[in-house]
Amino acid sequence: MTTPRRKKAAQEAAPAADELRIEYMRLDELLRWPGNPKEHAEEAIAASIARFGFRDPLAIDEASGRIVAGHGRLSVLEKAHAAQSPLPQYVRQDADGMWLIPVTRGGHFDDEAEASAYLVATNRTSELGGWDHELLSAFVEPLDDVLKGLTGFDWPELDPVTSDPASFLDGIITQHTPPAAAATEASPPAAQEAASPPPDTDTNPYMQVVYVVRKDERDRVMKAIKDARERFTLATAPEAFMRIVDAYLEAQNVQ
Template sequence: MGIVAPRYTSYVPLGDLTPSPGNPKRHEIERLIESITTHGFLDQSIVDERTGHVIAGHGRREALIEMQARGSRLPDGLLVDDDGGWLVPVQRGWSSRNDLDAKTVIIKLNRLTEAAGWDPRSLAEYLEDLATGDAELFDSLAYSDEEMEQLLRRVDPETLPGGSPDASELDGLDDAVSAGFTNSGDNERAVSTCCPACGHRFAPGQ
C-alpha cells in the first residue's frame, strides 16, 4: 500500500487561484515581480481545501497576473498548458476547520515571519557581501536609508569580515548611509560607493 502524502504540490491554472475574501495583507507587487523575474517562482501558494481559496500567496498571485498581462516571459518554476496559460505550483492537502480558523491562519502565516526579526550582525554581513559583490542585487533588496541607519546603530562596523575602516571612514559613515549610494548628477552609479553595512569604499562588482 502506497503512502499518501498529507501535503503535495499540484500545478493549477493561474486563473483558477481564488483569493480569500477581504484578505488584509498588503503587497508590494513591483518588488514581487522583480524577485520572481530575477530568481524564479520559489514560494508556493497554499490553498485551503475546504474553501478552495488561497490562504498564503495572494501577493505572488497578483504579481503573476500582472506579469502575464504585461506579456512577460514565463517565470522559472511555472509550466504552460496547451492553450498557453500559466500553470502555478500550489501546496494542497490542508483544510481549515471553519472560516475563523482560515482567517487565523492567513494572519498567522504573515505574523510569524514578522515576529522574529533579524540577527543584526548576520544581516549586516550578508548586506556587506552583496554590496561589495553585486551592487545590483543589493539594490533589489530596497533597504531604505532609515533601515540602514538603524542596523548600523546595532552593529560595530569594525567587527565585520570586511575589516576595520580607518577613522576618516568611520567619521563619514553616517553621512554616507544617509545619502545612500553616491550618485553622479546624471543618476549613474558612481565609480566609488560606500558599503551601507560597513562603511568601506568600493567599486561596484569589486
C-alpha cells in the same frame, strides 16, 4: 474485478489525507481569500520572481478551495501574464497559453475562522521575528549592488563606512537633534524648519516603502537624496526623500 496489485497501486497513487503536496494549477482558476487585509510590495515581489524564479508555492485551504498564503505573488503573476511577460522560472504553461502555478495542496482547516487566523498569522509571525542587524549586514555585505537591491532593504543608504542597518533604522524611528550649525543665523529658513524633530512615532507610525530602480538609475537617486540631506541638514534618508516628494508636489500644485 480489481486485482490486489492494482488496488495497492491505486492506494499508493492517492495522496494521504494529512499529506501536503505540490501541484500545478491554472492561474485563472486560483481563488483569493475574501477580505484579505495584507498589503503587498508588488514591485519588490516582481523583481524577486524575475531574478530568482517562482520558488515559493501558493497555499490553498482544501475545504474552501481558496488561497491562504500568496496573494501578493498571485497579483504579480496575474499582471505579468496579462502583460505577456516571459514565463517565470518554475512556472509552466498550459496548451492554451495559461500559466500553471505551483501550489501547496492537501492542507485543510476546521472552519473558515481557523483559516482566516492562519492567513494573518503566516504573515504576522514573519514580521514579528525582526533581524539581527549585525549578522544581516555581514551576511549581505559580500553581495553586489543588484542582489542587495533585491533583498528589500535600502542598502545603498547605509553608512558606507560601518554598513550597519541598525544605524539606518535608528535614523528612521528616533528623534534627532540636528547639528548646531543647522540652527545658526547663516542657515536658510528651509534648513531651520527641517531642524524640528520628526513626529511622535506612537501617533504617526512609519512604514516601509520599497521601489526598485534600474542599476544605472541608482546613482542619480542616491545623489538626489544625498544632496537633499546636505542642503536641508536632514538627519536621515527618509526625511530627504520626503523633502523631495514635497518639493515636487508643491511645484506641480498637487494638493
